[in-house]
Structures are given as C-alpha cells and as structure tokens.
Amino acid sequence: MTPQARAAERPFATRRPRLWLRLLGVPVAAMVTMSMIDVRGVAMGVVTGLVYGLLAIGMLMWEPMVSWSRRHPFLDTLMIIPVQFLAVAYFTRLSLITCAAITLVTALLLVPLVYLRRRKT
Numbered sequence: 001m002t003p004q005a006r007a008a009e010r011p012f013a014t015r016r017p018r019l020w021l022r023l024l025g026v027p028v029a030a031m032v033t034m035s036m037i038d039v040r041g042v043a044m045g046v047v048t049g050l051v052y053g054l055l056a057i058g059m060l061m062w063e064p065m066v067s068w069s070r071r072h073p074f075l076d077t078l079m080i081i082p083v084q085f086l087a088v089a090y091f092t093r094l095s096l097i098t099c100a101a102i103t104l105v106t107a108l109l110l111v112p113l114v115y116l117r118r119r120k121t
Contacts, residue, residue: 080107
C-alpha cells in the first residue's frame with residue numbers, strides 16, 4: 001500500500017488537524033477535569049487534569065506527538081489505561097479499587113490487540 005493510500009485511510013496519522021480542532025483540546029480538558037472534581041473530588045480531578053492536559057498538549061504539538069507515537073507504539077498504546085480508568089471512575093459509582101481492577105482486566109486484553117494492530121499499519 002502506498003503512503004498516499006494510507007494517508008487517505010488514516011487522515012490524522014499523516015495530516016495535522018486544523019488549528020481550531022487542536023485548540024479545542026484545552027477547554028475540553030478543563031471541562032472534563034472540572035466535571036471529575038464534581039463527581040470524584042479534588043484528587044481525582046488533579047489526576048484527570050494531568051492525563052487530559054497531556055493529551056491537550058499533544059494535540060497542540062501535533063508533529064512531535066505523532067513522531068513520538070510512531071517511535072514508541074507500545075508506550076503510546078499504554079495511554080489507553082489512564083483514560084479508561086478515568087472513564088470508568090467517572091461514569092460509575094464503583095470504588096476506585098474496583099475501577100482499577102476493571103481497567104486492569106480490560107487493559108490486559110486491549111493493549112496487546114491495539115499494539116499488534118498498530119504494528120501492522
């Protein structure tokens with residue numbers, strides 16, 4: 001498959017999103033953080049702010065983030081874990097230990113599958 005065909009299939013992998021879309025990551029990260037503070041308290045809000053803040057910074061610094069992601073596909077795939085943990089903690093009333101256990105079990109299944117899929121592309 002040619003690089004142009006891959007770019008057509010995966011537009012964000014090779015083309016930078018428009019500036020307005022990348023800038024949108026900052027208020028989204030702030031809103032998710034504030035919402036987590038309301039649901040789970042300040043400590044979880046700080047964790048959420050760190051995770052989503054790093055994602056927002058990655059969106060703003062698109063080329064270095066994509067370059068790092070290509071060089072380190074396994075580490076990039078591991079980003080699923082904190083995002084999933086925060087989602088489970090936000091959308092359920094389960095204890096944080098239970099949320100972590102759910103995240104661990106699903107990560108043991110998802111991370112290898114996503115990593116193998118990324119290596120093929």
